[in-house]
Amino acid sequence: MKVLKLSAQGLPQSWISLEEAVLHYAADEVRWEMGAQVAVFRGGHNAVTGRQSIIEVNSIIGTQGVPRINPFGLRPSLTNSKLFARDRCLCAYCGGHFHEDDLTREHIVPLGQRGQDVWMNVVTACRSCNHRKGNRTPEQAHMPLMYAPYVPSLWEDFILRNRRILADQMEFLMAHLPKSSRLHA
DSSP: OOEEEEETTSOEEEEEOHHHHHHHHHTTOEEEEEEEEEEEEEEEEOTTTOOEEEEEEEEEEEEOSOOSOOTTTOOOOOOHHHHHHHTTTBOTTTOOBOOGGGEEEEESSOGGGTOOSSGGGEEEEEHHHHHHHTTSOHHHHTOOOSSOOOOOOHHHHHHHHOSOOOHHHHHHHHTTSOTTOTTOO
């Protein structure tokens, strides 16, 4: 289970472990919290009061400090799992829905024709369509794209990074998605 760490201003910073979240609480760096309580950590007893220290961790925390991420300068890293999630495991050529194991990263302008390995030049394709298209552009192969590629926003990238997002974390992230995002629905 991961905790969604946000800047004090509410911008996503990272997915962190429960242990990392406890460190933020213990250092008094948590400025606000949202979502459900996901864990309770019990520490030692105070020698004077006899009270036990308890840290309750929420699923979303806002921490102090300057954000490490500039949302306007962000270029999300490109991985196959994030690409397949962005494209909802749909082949851009035949429109079929496939399991990740049967999908490939397809370069619209092939690398052999000076295409680049960047978000705006890749789509998800089934192995059959990728093989049939080969080292050609969609126009050269007479295989039009069923959807256009796009660079995920900061919010989309945080959804694409984590496979096990809690309901309250997903609700928070989804509320900030661009209206044009394919992750709606």
